[in-house]
Amino acid sequence: xxxxxxxxxxxxxxxxxxxxxxxxxxxxWGFVLAFRGTKLLALLVVSAAIAVSTVLFQxxxxxxxxxxxxxxxxALFLLFQAGLVFVLGGFGVTQLSSGLRFGMEFALLMxxxxxxxxxxxxxxxxxxxxxxxxxxIFGVLFRSLTSFIERLIDPxxxxxxxxxxxxxxxxxxxxxxxxxxxxxxxxxxxxxHYRRELDVIALGRDxxxxxxxxxxxxxLIILTIIALLxxxxxxxxxxxxxFGLLVASLAHLVMRSHRHxxxxxxxxxxxxxxxxxxxxxxxxxxxxxxxxSVAVEFLGGLVFLTLILRGTQR
Amino acid sequence: xxxxxxxATLLALLALAAASLFVGVIDMAPSQLLRGSEALKLMxxxxxxxxxxxxxxxxxxxxxxxxxxxxxxxxxxxxxxxGTGQSAALGILLATLYAPxxxxxxxxxxxxxxxxxxxxxxxxxVRRLPxxxxxxxxxxxxVYGAIIGAxxxxxxxxxxxLQYVSIWLNxxxxxxxxxxxxxxxxxxxxxxxxxxxxxxxxILGLGRDASISLGLNYNQMLLLGLVxxxxxxxxxxxxxxxxxxxxLVVPNIASRLLGDNLRSSLPFVAAxxxxxxxxxxxxxxxxxxxxxxxxxxxxxxxGAVIFLWLLYAKRPSHG
Amino acid sequence: xxxxxxxxxxxxxxxVLHDITLTVPKGGVTALVGPxxxxxxxxxxxxxxxxxxxxxxxxxxxxxxxxxxxxxLARKLAILRQDTQLGARVTVRDLVGFGRFPHCRGRMRxxxxxxxxxxxxxxxxxxxEHRFLDQLSGGQRQRAMVAMSFAQAADYLLLDEPLNNLDxxxxxxxxxxxxxxxxxxxxxxxxxxxxxxxASAHADRIIGMxxxxxxxxxTPPEIMEADTLEAIFGTQLRVQEVEGKRMALHYA
Numbered sequence: 001x002x003x004x005x006x007x008x009x010x011x012x013x014x015x016x017x018x019x020x021x022x023x024x025x026x027x028x029w030g031f032v033l034a035f036r037g038t039k040l041l042a043l044l045v046v047s048a049a050i051a052v053s054t055v056l057f058q059x060x061x062x063x064x065x066x067x068x069x070x071x072x073x074x075a076l077f078l079l080f081q082a083g084l085v086f087v088l089g090g091f092g093v094t095q096l097s098s099g100l101r102f103g104m105e106f107a108l109l110m111x112x113x114x115x116x117x118x119x120x121x122x123x124x125x126x127x128x129x130x131x132x133x134x135x136x137i138f139g140v141l142f143r144s145l146t147s148f149i150e151r152l153i154d155p156x157x158x159x160x161x162x163x164x165x166x167x168x169x170x171x172x173x174x175x176x177x178x179x180x181x182x183x184x185x186x187x188x189x190x191x192x193h194y195r196r197e198l199d200v201i202a203l204g205r206d207x208x209x210x211x212x213x214x215x216x217x218x219x220l221i222i223l224t225i226i227a228l229l230x231x232x233x234x235x236x237x238x239x240x241x242x243f244g245l246l247v248a249s250l251a252h253l254v255m256r257s258h259r260h261x262x263x264x265x266x267x268x269x270x271x272x273x274x275x276x277x278x279x280x281x282x283x284x285x286x287x288x289x290x291x292x293s294v295a296v297e298f299l300g301g302l303v304f305l306t307l308i309l310r311g312t313q314r
Numbered sequence: 315x316x317x318x319x320x321x322a323t324l325l326a327l328l329a330l331a332a333a334s335l336f337v338g339v340i341d342m343a344p345s346q347l348l349r350g351s352e353a354l355k356l357m358x359x360x361x362x363x364x365x366x367x368x369x370x371x372x373x374x375x376x377x378x379x380x381x382x383x384x385x386x387x388x389x390x391x392x393x394x395x396x397g398t399g400q401s402a403a404l405g406i407l408l409a410t411l412y413a414p415x416x417x418x419x420x421x422x423x424x425x426x427x428x429x430x431x432x433x434x435x436x437x438x439x440v441r442r443l444p445x446x447x448x449x450x451x452x453x454x455x456x457v458y459g460a461i462i463g464a465x466x467x468x469x470x471x472x473x474x475x476l477q478y479v480s481i482w483l484n485x486x487x488x489x490x491x492x493x494x495x496x497x498x499x500x501x502x503x504x505x506x507x508x509x510x511x512x513x514x515x516x517i518l519g520l521g522r523d524a525s526i527s528l529g530l531n532y533n534q535m536l537l538l539g540l541v542x543x544x545x546x547x548x549x550x551x552x553x554x555x556x557x558x559x560x561x562l563v564v565p566n567i568a569s570r571l572l573g574d575n576l577r578s579s580l581p582f583v584a585a586x587x588x589x590x591x592x593x594x595x596x597x598x599x600x601x602x603x604x605x606x607x608x609x610x611x612x613x614x615x616x617g618a619v620i621f622l623w624l625l626y627a628k629r630p631s632h633g
Numbered sequence: 634x635x636x637x638x639x640x641x642x643x644x645x646x647x648x649v650l651h652d653i654t655l656t657v658p659k660g661g662v663t664a665l666v667g668p669x670x671x672x673x674x675x676x677x678x679x680x681x682x683x684x685x686x687x688x689x690x691x692x693x694x695x696x697x698x699x700x701x702x703x704x705x706l707a708r709k710l711a712i713l714r715q716d717t718q719l720g721a722r723v724t725v726r727d728l729v730g731f732g733r734f735p736h737c738r739g740r741m742r743x744x745x746x747x748x749x750x751x752x753x754x755x756x757x758x759x760x761x762e763h764r765f766l767d768q769l770s771g772g773q774r775q776r777a778m779v780a781m782s783f784a785q786a787a788d789y790l791l792l793d794e795p796l797n798n799l800d801x802x803x804x805x806x807x808x809x810x811x812x813x814x815x816x817x818x819x820x821x822x823x824x825x826x827x828x829x830x831x832a833s834a835h836a837d838r839i840i841g842m843x844x845x846x847x848x849x850x851x852t853p854p855e856i857m858e859a860d861t862l863e864a865i866f867g868t869q870l871r872v873q874e875v876e877g878k879r880m881a882l883h884y885a
Binding site for chain 3 (some may be wrong): 059196199204207209211215
Binding site for chain 1 (some may be wrong): 374390443447449450452453456457458460463464465467468485558559601602605607612613614615617618619621622625626
C-alpha cells in the first residue's frame with residue numbers, strides 16, 4: 001500500500017522532469033536537451049543529497065525538527081571554503097583541481113561533524129530546544145566568521161572565492177558535477193545499505209543497543225555520510241536552510257511509515273519534484289521573478305515554526 | 315564584590331573610548347591634537363562622533379535587551395531574538411518606498427512604530443508558550459525574526475533596494491560623521507527614561523499578577539517598555555544597522571555578576587554594552603587596517619560565542 | 634547465571650555503586666529493591682551494557698558484557714527501561730517485530746513472524762496489533778513493550794521499574810505475566826521494583842540495595858523481616874502475613 005504512494009511520487013517526478021526539459025524550448029533540440037540535461041542532473045543530485053542527509057540526521061538525533069542545515073553544517077562548509085582560500089591564497093587554490101579542493105573541504109567538514117556534532121547529538125532527546133538554538137547560533141557564528149575571513153582576504157584573491165560561493169539553483173559548476181554525481185551515489189548507496197539498522201536506530205539509543213546494534217559506530221558512519229552529502233549539495237547549490245526540513249516532513253506526511261526503505265526514496269522523490277518542478281514552473285511556465293529558493297525557504301520556515309510550536313518529536 | 319566590578323568596568327570603558335578616538339584610517343597621535351587644527355577637525359568631524367555613536371549604540375542596545383527580558387520574562391529575549399530589528403527594517407523600507415520625500419524624523423518614527431508592532435506581536439506569541447520551556451522563546455523569536463527578514467529581503471529584491479537592506483540588517487560604523495548620527499542621542503534619552511523607571515521595570519519582570527498586586531499599572535509600563543525598546547532599535551537600525559546579540563549577552567553576564575536589581579545593574583549593563591561594542595569596533599578597524607570590518611560581523615562572532623557559553627556553562631551551584 | 638564482580642561506578646564526583654559483587658542464578662524472578670539513589674537503575678543499565686563499565690566485570694552465562702559483541706548479547710539478554718518514549722511512530726506489530734532484530738537483522742522470516750504472533754497472543758495484543766503506539770493507553774503501551782522484549786527470545790529479561798504509572802490491575806497483571814514467563818517459558822527475570830510488596834508476592838529472590846551497596850539478598854520470607862527491611866529502606870516497617878505472603882505496612 002505504501003509502496004503505491006512511492007509510485008505516485010515517482011510519476012510526479014517524471015512529470016516534473018518532462019516539464020523542465022521540454023517546456024518553452026526554442027531552437028536546436030540537441031543543444032537544449034544537453035544544456036538542460038546537465039542542469040537537471042545537478043538539480044537531481046542536490047535534491048537527493050539534501051533529502052537523504054536530512055532523513056539520516058533526523059533518525060540519529062531522534063527528532064523531526066533538526067536538520068543538518070539548521071545545525072549549521074552548510075554554513076560550516078562555506079566557512080571551510082573561505083578558510084581554504086585564506087590559508088592557501090587565491091592563487092594556491094586555483095592550483096588545486098576542483099576535485100582536490102572539494103576533497104579537502106569535505107574532509108574538514110567530516111572532522112567537524114564527527115567531533116562537534118557527534119558529542120552534541122546525544123543531548124537531542126532531552127534538550128531539543130537548546131540544541132536547535134545552538135544550531136541557529138552556529139549558523140550565525142559560521143556566517144559571521146566567513147564574512148570576517150572574506151574581508152581578510154586580499155580583494156584579488158577574494159574574486160576566486162566569489163565565483164565559487166556564488167552557487168545557486170541557477171548556475172552549476174559543471175566540473176564539480178563530475179565529482180559530485182558519483183559521490184552522491186556513493187553516499188546514498190551507503191545509506192541504503194544501512195536502511196534496516198536505521199529503523200532500529202530511530203527507536204532510540206537504548207533500544208538500539210538492546211537489540212544488538214553498535215550504536216556509536218553506526219552513528220559515526222552515518223554522520224560521515226551526512227557530511228559527504230552536505231558537502232556535495234552545498235558545493236553545488238550553496239546553503240538552503242529549510243529545504244531539507246520541508247522535504248523530510250513531506251516524506252513522513254506522504255508515507256506515514258517509519259521504514260527507511262520507504263522514507264529515503266520518498267524524501268528524494270519529494271525533493272526532486274519540489275526542486276525540478278518548482279524550478280520549471282518559476283522559470284518557464286510562469287516566468288515569475290520570484291526565485292525558487294525564496295519560496296522554498298519561506299514555506300520551510302513556516303513548517304519549522306509549526307513543528308517547534310507543536311513541540312512534537314513523533 | 316560589586317564596587318570593584320563597576321569601577322573596573324568604568325575604567326575599561328574610558329580607556330577603550332580614548333583608544334577609539336585615535337584608531338582609524340589616518341594615523342593620528344594624541345600629541346598632534348595640541349598642534350594642528352587638522353587633527354582637531356578630524357577629531358570633531360569623524361573620530362569623536364564615531365566613538366560617541368559606538369558608545370551610545372552599545373549602551374542603548376544592552377539596555378533595550380534588559381527591558382525586553384523584563385517584558386517577556388525570559389533571559390534570552392532581545393531585539394535580535396524577537397523580530398524587533400527586522401520589523402524596524404521593514405518599517406524604514408516601507409517608508410522609503412511609499413514616502414521617499416518625507417523627512418528622516420518621520421521615517422524613523424514610522425520604523426519605531428513597525429518595531430513596536432512586531433515586538434508586540436512577538437510578546438503575544440510568547441504568552442502562549444509553555445513556561446517550562448524557556449529556550450523555546452528565543453528559538454521562536456529567531457525564526458519569527460528570520461521570516462520577517464526574509465520578507466524584507468524579498469520586498470527589497472523586487473524593488474531594487476537590496477543594498478540598503480543589507481546595511482540595515484548588518485551594522486557598521488564606518489559611515490558615521492558629524493551631522494549623521496545625532497539621532498542616536500534620542501535613543502540615549504530613551505535609555506535614560508528606562509533607568510528612571512528601573513524599579514518599575516524590575517517589578518514588571520515579576521509578572522502580571524505580582525505587578526498589579528504591587529500597585530503597578532501593568533499595561534502602561536508594558537507599553538512604555540515596548541516604546542523604549544522600539545525607539546532604540548529603530549534608531550540603531552536606521553543609522554547604524556542591526557548588531558546581533560548585544561542585548562542578550564551583556565545583560566546575562568551582568569545578571570551573573572550583579573543580579574537582577576535593575577536600578578543598580580542598569581548602569582553597569584549600559585557601560586558593558588558600550589565597552590563590548592567598542593572593543594569589536596576597534597578590532598574591526600585594526601585587523602585589516604586601513605580596511606574596516608563591520609562591527610556587525612565582528613560582534614556576530616563574539617556575540618555568538620558568548621551566547622553559546624551562556625547556553626552551556628553551568629550556573630554556579632548553590633550548595 | 635549472572636556474575637557481577639567488584640562493580641563500582643561513579644557519576645562525576647558522586648560514587649553511585651560501591652564494589653558490588655553478586656551472583657544471580659538462572660531461572661525465576663529476582664526483584665531488585667531499595668530506596669531512591671540506591672543505584673538499582675545504574676546497576677541494571679551496566680548489566681545491559683547501556684553504560685560502560687568503569688571497573689569490575691559482569692557476565693551472563695560466561696559472556697562478558699564488555700567483550701562480547703552486541704549482536705550476541707542481544708540474544709542472551711533484553712532490557713526494558715522506564716522511558717517508554719519511542720523515537721519513531723510504529724504500530725504494535727512493528728514494535729514487537731523489532732524484538733526479532735537480533736535474530737533476523739530486519740529480514741523477517743517465517744519463524745520470526747511466528748514469534749511475533751506468539752508474543753502478541755501471550756500479552757493479549759492481537760486486537761491492537763495494527764494500532765499505533767501513541768493511540769494506546771499507558772498500560773497497553775507497557776504490555777506492548779514487554780511483548781517486544783519477549784519476542785527477543787533472550788534468556789534473561791531485565792526490567793527497570795515497569796510498574797510505574799500503571800493502574801493496579803495492569804501492575805498486577807504484568808507481575809503475573811512475568812511469573813508466567815519465568816515458569817512456563819524458562820526466562821530469568823530481573824526486575825527493579827519500587828513497591829516492596831509486589832516483590833514479596835511474586836519474586837523468588839529479593840536483592841536489597843542502599844546507597845550503592847548490597848545490603849541483603851534472599852527469599853521473600855528471609856527479606857521480609859522488620860530488621861532486614863529497616864536495613865534496606867532506612868525506616869521502621871511493620872510486617873504482616875496476608876494469605877501466606879508477607880506484606881510490609883508502610884502506609885501509616
